Amino acid sequence: MTDHEFETIFGGAPVMAILRGMGVERSAALSRTAWDLGIDSVEVPLQTEEDERALREVVRLAAERGKLVGAGTIVAAEQVAVARAAGAAYVVSPGLDPAVxxxxxxxxxxxxxGVATPSEVQLAMSLGLTWLKAFPATWLGAGWFRHIRGPFPQARFVATGGIDASNAAEFLDAGVKVVAVGSALEDASQLDRLATLLAR
Structure with missing residues (x-):
C-alpha cells in the first residue's frame, strides 16, 4: 500500500472510528457498531498491552467483513513493527515525526x-505524503481547512479531536475528506446523525 491507498482504506465513507483505551470487549462491540453503520475504517490507538490485544481482536473481526483496521498513537519508529504484527493495515500518528x-x-x-501548521503540512508533503491527520481539529477550527487548501490543494485531511455528530458536517463542508469520531458511537442519539453524514 501507498499513501494514496487511503482512498481505498476509507472506502469513500467520510467518517472513521477511533476506539481509544476501550479494552477488548468494548472495542469489539463498537467496531461492529461502526461497520453496521457504514463506517469502513476503524482505528485502535496503541498505548498499552491491552490496546494491542484489542487491536488484534478488532483486526480478526474486520477480516470476517473484509474491513481494514489501523493502529493509532504511533509515536516511535519501533511501534510500526508492533502495529504490523498485530495486523494493522495502516498507522496513525498524533504528530509529524520524519523517523516514524x-x-x-x-x-x-x-x-x-498529525499536522496542525502550514510548516508541518509542507514537511509532510516533502516526505511524499498527501493524506494527513489534522489534530486537534476542534482547536484548529473548520476555517483552518478552508485557508490551508489554498497553498496545499493536493492535501487530503482527516479531522480528528473533539468531533461528533453535532459538528462533523461543519468540517466536511470546509473540505475535510474524513472526520473521526469516538465516543459518539456509544451515544444512540448520535447514530442517526452519523448515518446521515455517511449518506452524503
Missing part, C-alpha cells in the same frame, strides 16, 4: 501523520 514516517514507508504500511 520513514519507518512506515520502509515497511510498506501507509501512515497518516
Amino acid at each position: 514516517v520513514r519507518a512506515a514507508q520502509a515497511s510498506g504500511i501507509p501512515i497518516l501523520p
Whole structure:
C-alpha cells in the first residue's frame, strides 16, 4: 500500500472510528457498531498491552467483513513493527515525526501523520505524503481547512479531536475528506446523525 491507498482504506465513507483505551470487549462491540453503520475504517490507538490485544481482536473481526483496521498513537519508529504484527493495515500518528514516517514507508504500511501548521503540512508533503491527520481539529477550527487548501490543494485531511455528530458536517463542508469520531458511537442519539453524514 501507498499513501494514496487511503482512498481505498476509507472506502469513500467520510467518517472513521477511533476506539481509544476501550479494552477488548468494548472495542469489539463498537467496531461492529461502526461497520453496521457504514463506517469502513476503524482505528485502535496503541498505548498499552491491552490496546494491542484489542487491536488484534478488532483486526480478526474486520477480516470476517473484509474491513481494514489501523493502529493509532504511533509515536516511535519501533511501534510500526508492533502495529504490523498485530495486523494493522495502516498507522496513525498524533504528530509529524520524519523517523516514524520513514519507518512506515520502509515497511510498506501507509501512515497518516498529525499536522496542525502550514510548516508541518509542507514537511509532510516533502516526505511524499498527501493524506494527513489534522489534530486537534476542534482547536484548529473548520476555517483552518478552508485557508490551508489554498497553498496545499493536493492535501487530503482527516479531522480528528473533539468531533461528533453535532459538528462533523461543519468540517466536511470546509473540505475535510474524513472526520473521526469516538465516543459518539456509544451515544444512540448520535447514530442517526452519523448515518446521515455517511449518506452524503
